[in-house]
Amino acid sequence: MESLFVQLLVIGIKILVILGVVLGLGAYLTLVERKVAAHIQRRPGPMVVGWHGLLQPLADGLKLITKEDIFPRAGNRFLYNLALVLALVPAVLVFAVVPFGPEFEVFGVKVKPILTDVNVGLLLVFALGSMAVYAIALAGWASNSKYALIGSMRKAGIIVSYEVVITFAVMGPVILAGTLSTYEIVQQQINQKLWYIWLQPIAFVVYMFAMLAETGRVPFDIQEAEAELVTGFTVEYGGIKFGLFPLVEWYVEVLSLSAIAVVLFLGGWSPINIPFLGFIDPLFFLGPLSPFVWFILKVALLFLFVLWLHWTLPRYRIDQITETAWKVMLPLTFVNLVLTAVLAPIVWR
Amino acid sequence: MIKKVFEKPLSWFERIFFIDFIRGLSVTIRHAFSKTITTHYPYEKLTPPKRFRGFFGHKVVDGREPQPAFDEWVERFKIEVEPGRSRCVVCLLCKRACPVPQLFEIEGEKLPNGKRRVSVFNMNMLLCTFCGFCVDACPVDCLFQSDIHETASYSRKDSVLTLEVLERIGRDWQRRREKEPDRIWIDDAQRMRLWYENDLKLPEVKKQ
Numbered sequence: 069m070e071s072l073f074v075q076l077l078v079i080g081i082k083i084l085v086i087l088g089v090v091l092g093l094g095a096y097l098t099l100v101e102r103k104v105a106a107h108i109q110r111r112p113g114p115m116v117v118g119w120h121g122l123l124q125p126l127a128d129g130l131k132l133i134t135k136e137d138i139f140p141r142a143g144n145r146f147l148y149n150l151a152l153v154l155a156l157v158p159a160v161l162v163f164a165v166v167p168f169g170p171e172f173e174v175f176g177v178k179v180k181p182i183l184t185d186v187n188v189g190l191l192l193v194f195a196l197g198s199m200a201v202y203a204i205a206l207a208g209w210a211s212n213s214k215y216a217l218i219g220s221m222r223k224a225g226i227i228v229s230y231e232v233v234i235t236f237a238v239m240g241p242v243i244l245a246g247t248l249s250t251y252e253i254v255q256q257q258i259n260q261k262l263w264y265i266w267l268q269p270i271a272f273v274v275y276m277f278a279m280l281a282e283t284g285r286v287p288f289d290i291q292e293a294e295a296e297l298v299t300g301f302t303v304e305y306g307g308i309k310f311g312l313f314p315l316v317e318w319y320v321e322v323l324s325l326s327a328i329a330v331v332l333f334l335g336g337w338s339p340i341n342i343p344f345l346g347f348i349d350p351l352f353f354l355g356p357l358s359p360f361v362w363f364i365l366k367v368a369l370l371f372l373f374v375l376w377l378h379w380t381l382p383r384y385r386i387d388q389i390t391e392t393a394w395k396v397m398l399p400l401t402f403v404n405l406v407l408t409a410v411l412a413p414i415v416w417r
Numbered sequence: 418m419i420k421k422v423f424e425k426p427l428s429w430f431e432r433i434f435f436i437d438f439i440r441g442l443s444v445t446i447r448h449a450f451s452k453t454i455t456t457h458y459p460y461e462k463l464t465p466p467k468r469f470r471g472f473f474g475h476k477v478v479d480g481r482e483p484q485p486a487f488d489e490w491v492e493r494f495k496i497e498v499e500p501g502r503s504r505c506v507v508c509l510l511c512k513r514a515c516p517v518p519q520l521f522e523i524e525g526e527k528l529p530n531g532k533r534r535v536s537v538f539n540m541n542m543l544l545c546t547f548c549g550f551c552v553d554a555c556p557v558d559c560l561f562q563s564d565i566h567e568t569a570s571y572s573r574k575d576s577v578l579t580l581e582v583l584e585r586i587g588r589d590w591q592r593r594r595e596k597e598p599d600r601i602w603i604d605d606a607q608r609m610r611l612w613y614e615n616d617l618k619l620p621e622v623k624k625q
């Protein structure tokens with residue numbers, strides 16, 4: 069009885085921490101994005117609200133909440149609202165299987181900093197990832213607008229193509245680790261003294277492309293294409309409902325997929341790796357905190373890289389995007405899969 | 418002659434290692450870490466050039482009127498010339514030149530001594546296109562466009578320039594900028610920085 073209570077308490081705390089961190093961070097990443105974009109274009113970005121615009125996300129949130137919530141006349145109200153839930157929930161749920169650090173002990177209770185260490189964690193990630201297509205298709209359909217419908221159809225096309233690619237791309241690390249549990253994959257990388265990016269560069273590049281495509285980040289932001297579709301499927305949403313879609317798509321999803329990329333290819337919470345020899349930890353002075361810092365650092369760097377790409381590259385056409393997926397990326401992942409299967413025994417030893 | 422120019426296709430090396438991506442990324446990262454070049458508008462303001470076409474004003478009588486035109490018009494209309502007041506001779510040429518003439522409300526009045534002067538001069542800035550035709554038409558260099566460009570107002574009534582406002586703008590302008598040489602940008606430190614940063618150097622001309 070006692071232990072069950074403790075278990076529930078621990079899980080409750082974990083859920084609160086993850087939800088708070090993810091949604092709060094998501095809001096603040098809007099500021100990060102605006103700053104990065106501004107400096108790339110040699111502007112200072114938001115400067116007025118708070119020191120260097122630090123309170124800007126709060127002001128934005130306040131503004132979005134107090135805005136009128138307009139609903140299109142011939143839309144379907146139930147689906148219109150359901151789309152929001154369907155977008156938000158799977159994106160946040162992915163964080164349930166992201167391991168933030170190694171197991172540690174507080175007050176004699178062993179805590180794994182991962183919400184549920186299910187042994188098919190990766191499967192869950194990609195299952196939830198493909199849920200996103202429902203949200204977008206519903207949003208486009210329910211708002212009864214041509215722009216929204218075209219945007220959502222494009223996005224659905226992209227996700228269907230890249231879902232296949234991303235699944236084959238992560239097959240490499242899965243073979244090397246021999247498990248689907250995210251926690252175990254990181255543990256395996258530490259045991260084998262190897263970040264899988266060293267053996268899987270192709271898979272990593274393909275994964276990055278697919279990640280950009282799934283989250284609608286720049287070279288693949290065809291579903292919103294400001295110039296031709298205004299903002300695609302969010303065009304009929306107003307107020308905070310409009311605010312939630314970019315929050316989910318551009319920040320929470322990018323964050324979750326970056327975290328998964330770190331877990332799969334960059335050794336999760338392990339410090340800098342020299343292949344097959346060991347790890348070097350320049351942050352050793354942080355003691356037991358260092359793994360967490362490493363994890364956050366890697367995710368942050370990956371996120372910044374995505375922003376950097378976003379504000380550099382122009383947009384591809386829809387046919388080019390799907391063509392790349394089926395004709396280039398997919399064959400590459402097949403080749404990678406075969407090579408990995410051949411190389412795997414060397415890693416297993 | 419029309420010349421067709423084709424982009425060179427990417428080589429396999431460039432494709433595999435994303436050389437074109439890397440080139441673009443290196444450009445943006447260099448910009449991201451260099452100084453910003455914007456003006457922080459409400460806190461920092463650029464002074465527009467002297468010829469800027471902003472809000473209107475009436476230049477006042479101060480002895481620098483264009484002669485002999487001013488004296489001729491004063492003679493013809495028997496205008497009361499008061500130093501420090503508007504030079505307007507109520508000829509209505511500005512209204513005739515304007516593409517939206519109804520934005521002007523111009524009236525003159527007859528003084529007890531038999532002379533005349535302008536009494537009402539309203540310009541509704543909501544209708545103005547800032548084309549400057551009225552300024553060109555004015556024969557006595559009275560109506561002019563100043564460098565005032567922050568023209569937002571809380572009500573429609575505030576955007577009507579009355580004679581009083583026009584004279585105030587004119588007096589202010591004559592004090593600040595009348596004597597200034599007619600250059601394009603006066604405080605162009607910001608702008609010059611842009612030119613120099615882009616390293617605009619003309620190619621040397623080779624002597625035969």
Ligand code: SF4
Nearest residue numbers: 515545546548549551
């Ligand atoms: S600027 Fe053009 S539109 Fe405006 S008052 Fe003068 S003539 Fe009329």
Ligand code: SF4
Nearest residue numbers: 505506508509511555
């Ligand atoms: S053209 Fe000049 S002088 Fe004539 S009415 Fe207009 S402002 Fe007055």
